[in-house]
Amino acid sequence: MTSFSLRQTYSQLPDHFYASAVLTPVAAPRLIKLNGPLAQSLGLDVDWLSGPDGLAMLSGSCMPQGVQPVALAYAGHQFGHFVPQLGDGRALLLGDVTDASGQVREIQLKGSGRTAYSRRGDGRAALGPVLREYVVSEAMAALGVPTTRALAAVITGEQVMRETPLPGAVIARVASSHIRVGTFQFFAARQDLTGLRALADFAIARHYPDVAQAPAPYLALLERVIAAQADLVAQWMLKGFIHGVMNTDNMAISGETIDYGPCAFMEQYDPTTVFSFIDERGRYAYGNQPSMALWDLTRLAEALLPLLAEDEEQAVPVAQDALGAFEGRFQATYLAGFRAKLGLKTEQADDTDLFRSLLETMQETQADFTQTFRALSSEGAISGENVPELLAAFGPWLARWRQRLAGEEEGTVSARVAAMQKVNPAFIPRNHLVEAMIRAAVDEGDFSKFEALLAVCTRPYDDQPGKEAYARPAQPSERVRHTFCGT
Ligand SMILES: Nc1ncnc2c1ncn2[C@@H]1O[C@H](COP(=O)(O)OP(=O)(O)OP(=O)(O)O)[C@@H](O)[C@H]1O
Numbered sequence: 287m288t289s290f291s292l293r294q295t296y297s298q299l300p301d302h303f304y305a306s307a308v309l310t311p312v313a314a315p316r317l318i319k320l321n322g323p324l325a326q327s328l329g330l331d332v333d334w335l336s337g338p339d340g341l342a343m344l345s346g347s348c349m350p351q352g353v354q355p356v357a358l359a360y361a362g363h364q365f366g367h368f369v370p371q372l373g374d375g376r377a378l379l380l381g382d383v384t385d386a387s388g389q390v391r392e393i394q395l396k397g398s399g400r401t402a403y404s405r406r407g408d409g410r411a412a413l414g415p416v417l418r419e420y421v422v423s424e425a426m427a428a429l430g431v432p433t434t435r436a437l438a439a440v441i442t443g444e445q446v447m448r449e450t451p452l453p454g455a456v457i458a459r460v461a462s463s464h465i466r467v468g469t470f471q472f473f474a475a476r477q478d479l480t481g482l483r484a485l486a487d488f489a490i491a492r493h494y495p496d497v498a499q500a501p502a503p504y505l506a507l508l509e510r511v512i513a514a515q516a517d518l519v520a521q522w523m524l525k526g527f528i529h530g531v532m533n534t535d536n537m538a539i540s541g542e543t544i545d546y547g548p549c550a551f552m553e554q555y556d557p558t559t560v561f562s563f564i565d566e567r568g569r570y571a572y573g574n575q576p577s578m579a580l581w582d583l584t585r586l587a588e589a590l591l592p593l594l595a596e597d598e599e600q601a602v603p604v605a606q607d608a609l610g611a612f613e614g615r616f617q618a619t620y621l622a623g624f625r626a627k628l629g630l631k632t633e634q635a636d637d638t639d640l641f642r643s644l645l646e647t648m649q650e651t652q653a654d655f656t657q658t659f660r661a662l663s664s665e666g667a668i669s670g671e672n673v674p675e676l677l678a679a680f681g682p683w684l685a686r687w688r689q690r691l692a693g694e695e696e697g698t699v700s701a702r703v704a705a706m707q708k709v710n711p712a713f714i715p716r717n718h719l720v721e722a723m724i725r726a727a728v729d730e731g732d733f734s735k736f737e738a739l740l741a742v743c744t745r746p747y748d749d750q751p752g753k754e755a756y757a758r759p760a761q762p763s764e765r766v767r768h769t770f771c772g773t
């Protein structure tokens with residue numbers, strides 16, 4: 287038998303940072319999917335992982351020697367309200383490895399049973415949300431957006447009770463760490479300065495090692511997280527992604543997207559779009575994401591205050607200064623990304639107006655966000671000959687855009703098409719397809735839709751002849767929010 291072991295770097299932190307796991311074996315675990323290429327890039331033994339011992343580990347039932355899982359303590363603001371004690375109530379950090387590129391990557395199970403932080407929860411996850419997290423996080427990775435990755439999905443053979451009984455499942459995911467804004471809030475709320483400093487040192491060493499040498503490393507840490515999150519949210523906005531639950535316990539210090547709960551991609555362009563019934567008031571709507579990210583980062587800055595200066599009076603303006611950089615950083619990344627989406631290589635004073643005018647036209651005509659940009663990335667749209675029908679309503683705007691393109695240095699239409707198609711996906715995991723995939727798996731035990739959707743969405747920038755149905759927006763009757771979700 288091949289042996290399997292992982293480091294457990296996080297447990298070198300003091301005891302109160304985590305709780306050791308008590309395992310709860312499941313009845314009849316079955317592997318739904320193992321991400322072979324990801325496993326290989328982590329140096330993991332694919333054969334062992336897909337065998338009985340691997341399955342026992344991936345379902346949280348039994349750990350091989352050398353794997354000592356822990357649940358992490360954290361706190362967090364949920365929908366604006368502070369909860370001082372959250373933590374991994376249904377997640378277990380198995381350990382970490384160094385991947386082929388030299389980056390430390392942690393492996394965590396979600397849905398593997400109760401922990402010291404479960405509160406009233408059952409520690410479990412339903413199959414639907416596990417499949418959603420698998421497909422959407424892998425699609426995000428393929429789109430080039432920083433994210434946790436999906437390593438494996440396992441069905442437990444047990445039911446979990448939600449609104450109705452649902453099949454239970456566990457996802458194994460990979461992240462460069464699972465430290466959240468809420469992890470810092472946990473120690474700040476307890477005025478545990480030693481813990482706070484140890485966590486900050488750990489986060490610096492793991493994610494931003496170069497700032498250890500900065501004159502003010504903790505300020506530099508805050509600045510780097512602010513920049514990473516500004517860039518991340520700009521990427522979400524450029525791809526039409528709605529996270530759905532941007533609480534401080536769902537914002538990773540690494541700048542990776544984490545917690546694919548009520549997430550979805552926007553179809554018709556409308557900044558007020560939300561998908562989740564838990565967010566009726568639209569706090570985390572598409573268009574609110576930049577300001578909600580800044581809100582969460584402000585909570586991080588508050589938590590870090592004791593590390594920024596001798597006393598709070600001195601620390602507050604320092605933190606405010608750092609937070610002040612968010613807007614400029616977000617705008618710079620967003621506008622650069624928007625230029626790339628429109629095939630523009632140069633900057634011009636009225637670019638922002640050009641972009642706003644496109645978005646307004648999209649909103650007025652209820653255009654599909656992804657399809658519009660993909661259509662703009664075609665020969666016909668760029669040259670003005672054989673313009674895709676989808677762009678019929680964009681006449682005056684198209685003329686303005688083409689004039690702007692003409693003013694740029696020479697470049698062939700085909701080079702522009704190629705460059706634009708590398709940033710404007712043809713395929714994103716549309717919510718109606720995700721919902722249909724979940725229904726097939728849950729109602730009929732049919733995972734073929736899961737496999738098919740995953741295959742298409744992990745090649746988002748390629749034209750895939752025969753897969754046109756996956757690029758089609760929902761019909762009005764198919765426009766569902768998260769109807770079939772559990773958690
Ligand atoms: N079924 C459950 N049993 C126990 N705790 C739960 C359960 N569902 C959620 N929680 C806990 O409630 C808090 C908020 O949950 P949230 O939905 O943001 O996170 P999550 O989806 O469980 O996981 P993550 O953020 O790690 O992706 C977390 O502390 C989480 O561990």
Ligand SMILES: [Mg+2]
Nearest residue numbers: 535536544545
């Ligand atoms: Mg969460």
